[in-house]
Amino acid sequence: MNIGIDQLHFHIPNYYLDLAVLAEHNGVDLSKYHKGIGQEKMSVASHDEDIVTLAANAAAPLLTDLKQRNSIDTLLFATESGIDQSKAAGLYLHSLLDLPSNCRILEVKQACYSATASLQLACDHIARQPNKKVLVIASDIARYDLGTPAEATQGAGAVALLISANPRLVSIDPISGKYSEDVMDFWRPNYRKTALVDGKYSAQMYLKALKHAWQDYQDQGGHPFNHFSHFCYHLPFSKMGVKAHQQLAKHSQNPINPDQIEDGMRYNRLIGNSYTASLYFALSSLLDHRDDLAKQNIAFFSYGSGCVGEFFSGQVQPNYQQHRHRQSHQHQLTHRQSLDYATYQHYWHNPEPSDGSTIELPQQNHARYRLAKLSQHKRHYQKNP
Ligand code: CAA
Numbered sequence: 029m030n031i032g033i034d035q036l037h038f039h040i041p042n043y044y045l046d047l048a049v050l051a052e053h054n055g056v057d058l059s060k061y062h063k064g065i066g067q068e069k070m071s072v073a074s075h076d077e078d079i080v081t082l083a084a085n086a087a088a089p090l091l092t093d094l095k096q097r098n099s100i101d102t103l104l105f106a107t108e109s110g111i112d113q114s115k116a117a118g119l120y121l122h123s124l125l126d127l128p129s130n131c132r133i134l135e136v137k138q139a140c141y142s143a144t145a146s147l148q149l150a151c152d153h154i155a156r157q158p159n160k161k162v163l164v165i166a167s168d169i170a171r172y173d174l175g176t177p178a179e180a181t182q183g184a185g186a187v188a189l190l191i192s193a194n195p196r197l198v199s200i201d202p203i204s205g206k207y208s209e210d211v212m213d214f215w216r217p218n219y220r221k222t223a224l225v226d227g228k229y230s231a232q233m234y235l236k237a238l239k240h241a242w243q244d245y246q247d248q249g250g251h252p253f254n255h256f257s258h259f260c261y262h263l264p265f266s267k268m269g270v271k272a273h274q275q276l277a278k279h280s281q282n283p284i285n286p287d288q289i290e291d292g293m294r295y296n297r298l299i300g301n302s303y304t305a306s307l308y309f310a311l312s313s314l315l316d317h318r319d320d321l322a323k324q325n326i327a328f329f330s331y332g333s334g335c336v337g338e339f340f341s342g343q344v345q346p347n348y349q350q351h352r353h354r355q356s357h358q359h360q361l362t363h364r365q366s367l368d369y370a371t372y373q374h375y376w377h378n379p380e381p382s383d384g385s386t387i388e389l390p391q392q393n394h395a396r397y398r399l400a401k402l403s404q405h406k407r408h409y410q411k412n413p
Pocket of ligand 1: 057059060061063064065140177178179180181214225226227228230231234262263264265268301303331332333
């Protein structure tokens with residue numbers, strides 16, 4: 029039985045910062061961003077947007093069929109920018125999206141890797157109960173301190189994946205290769221809103237995890253490098269994917285072919301890092317930019333600092349072209365508004381009253397779901413008509 033990704037839809041904020049604006053403000057040569065890290069723009073969340081509204085807007089188009097919605101018995105919400113230390117963000121989705129009451133819900137954390145853990149757990153669950161579906165959400169707002177080298181690698185977005193038997197987009201193979209090691213390359217203590225990162229070390233750890241996860245994948249009986257037509261990588265910035273692919277091709281003694289990664293990097297260059305969602309933006313980019321992928325084998329590498337890496341694979345399904353949400357994805361990308369530096373900085377500083385006072389949030393996000401109010405330590409969401 030094939031199990032995997034039946035549907036995929038993403039949502040991004042309506043605002044972005046062109047890295048030319050950041051380069052000018054920070055006195056950095058723009059080619060460092062364009063060529064050095066391979067990024068052009070980054071998504072910026074407004075004050076009435078958070079991981080819940082991004083997730084709800086990503087998932088809503090997958091749930092229009094009532095029968096399909098009622099067969100979801102598990103919701104796994106992967107994030108590393110959580111809004112609560114106790115309550116799972118998925119519970120807010122439960123009411124916003126009218127999910128069935130007999131649905132288990134939990135939030136999953138391991139840096140940028142946790143959506144992949146969720147995907148694998150979802151596939152295992154469907155193997156036991158093939159008539160059920162699992163909604164996997166990857167939703168993050170990536171923020172680093174202003175004025176640091178990491179500032180150019182921020183971003184935001186959510187990807188919703190519906191996991192089922194006989195998937196219409198991509199089946200996921202059971203074998204995968206894993207690597208874990210306790211390291212401090214990127215982390216965010218509870219009292220901080222922004223991540224701490226040892227940038228160069230984190231890139232080294234990414235490549236180390238790739239090498240070991242690939243080796244484990246081979247040891248588990250995985251496919252050789254030339255089995256795959258395309259490779260999707262976790263993309264904190266697109267140059268990281270280029271370096272990863274160069275290393276993997278060299279290590280497995282294969283020629284480097286940039287076509288194997290190029291289409292998977294197009295969206296991320298314009299969206300920036302979306303942490304847990306980044307690998308699945310790469311998959312979406314690949315599926316949306318090519319019409320000739322049916323029955324092609326795709327390799328994936330997921331990395332979460334701290335660190336866990338996983339190498340796995342899947343096969344694109346026949347007729348996937350009819351089931352992707354390309355029109356919505358491209359509409360969102362072409363209808364965004366560019367921000368000047370002052371407005372970007374304003375959006376960067378989220379109002380978060382720690383005394384429980386009430387703040388009504390002005391409407392900046394015009395998508396279906398928005399964060400309307402913070403009051404008495406509670407978040408109030410609103411569904412736009
Ligand atoms: N023109 C062209 N290229 C230029 C340039 C110019 N004028 N000036 C510099 N460059 C190149 C540099 O040569 C360098 O290229 P190489 O890496 O190929 O040598 C590249 O631009 C970056 O420049 P620096 O080496 O000076 O690096 P930096 O101090 O700007 O920091 C960074 C870059 C480490 C990625 C930083 O942005 C950062 O810390 N980002 C956050 C951490 C991160 O994304 N880590 C990735 C792995 S961890 C992970 O994947 C989990 C996650 O999501 C966070």
